[in-house]
Amino acid sequence: MLKLRQIHLVKAAGWMFISFLFLWNIKVFAEPYKCSNEDVTVYTERQSEIAFACSAIDKTYTFLRTAGLIKHVSIDLHIVSELPKHNRSELCLGHYKKTEKGVYILSYNTCRCRIIENGFWDLNFSRDLYNSFIVHEIAHAIAGAHFEVESHSIAAEEYIPYTTQIALMPEGLRQELLTKITNEGFKNEEEITSLFHDLSPSVFAVKAYRHFRRKENGSNFYQKILKGKCKLNGEE
Numbered sequence: 001m002l003k004l005r006q007i008h009l010v011k012a013a014g015w016m017f018i019s020f021l022f023l024w025n026i027k028v029f030a031e032p033y034k035c036s037n038e039d040v041t042v043y044t045e046r047q048s049e050i051a052f053a054c055s056a057i058d059k060t061y062t063f064l065r066t067a068g069l070i071k072h073v074s075i076d077l078h079i080v081s082e083l084p085k086h087n088r089s090e091l092c093l094g095h096y097k098k099t100e101k102g103v104y105i106l107s108y109n110t111c112r113c114r115i116i117e118n119g120f121w122d123l124n125f126s127r128d129l130y131n132s133f134i135v136h137e138i139a140h141a142i143a144g145a146h147f148e149v150e151s152h153s154i155a156a157e158e159y160i161p162y163t164t165q166i167a168l169m170p171e172g173l174r175q176e177l178l179t180k181i182t183n184e185g186f187k188n189e190e191e192i193t194s195l196f197h198d199l200s201p202s203v204f205a206v207k208a209y210r211h212f213r214r215k216e217n218g219s220n221f222y223q224k225i226l227k228g229k230c231k232l233n234g235e236e
């Protein structure tokens with residue numbers, strides 16, 4: 001990605017050329033914006049997205065801090081029109097790159113187009129739904145910094161982001177989702193498998209949320225996952 005340092009080099013060129021390139025750079029390579037409450041830098045072409053993103057980010061940090069994920073986590077959030085290539089990129093709306101602590105999420109308009117075409121959890125696209133995607137990916141980054149075991153399954157990786165996402169949805173949207181997907185919660189950790197997630201992420205998400213809501217689970221279960229104390233089926 002072209003960084004600010006390179007934009008300065010562009011400014012050294014002639015004025016006509018500058019104005020063309022400068023506008024081009026503003027459109028394609030947005031300047032970073034630091035959210036006021038958390039150590040998250042947002043990169044987006046559309047300034048109007050920043051307040052929504054920072055609000056979703058604040059809620060995610062607060063929720064997970066309350067659940068015991070208290071480490072300082074610094075994140076770069078990139079709102080992009082195309083995700084960086086990885087093994088499931090064509091199916092994804094967002095992606096967390098653990099190696100660079102970077103979260104990539106498709107822009108509001110790109111997500112809207114994809115969801116109109118392919119659907120998502122049988123819900124209509126809305127700002128609240130889009131914000132929940134940001135919550136999900138930020139939760140990946142925060143949880144990722146708290147894992148105390150090197151290797152963990154997809155099911156272990158996805159449990160915290162999905163339950164955080166649904167917990168932080170506005171009541172109306174959450175109820176709509178829970179009314180559409182009526183499957184009961186996972187009964188025990190043996191049922192929470194990566195295969196289940198891969199076959200039906202939406203049902204996995206709702207079953208995980210209903211499992212999480214039981215008082216014996218909640219943040220205790222987060223800690224079990226993070227400390228590697230529960231071997232979700234599918235874990236090597």
Ligand SMILES: [Zn+2]
Nearest residue numbers: 136140158161
């Ligand atoms: Zn995920």
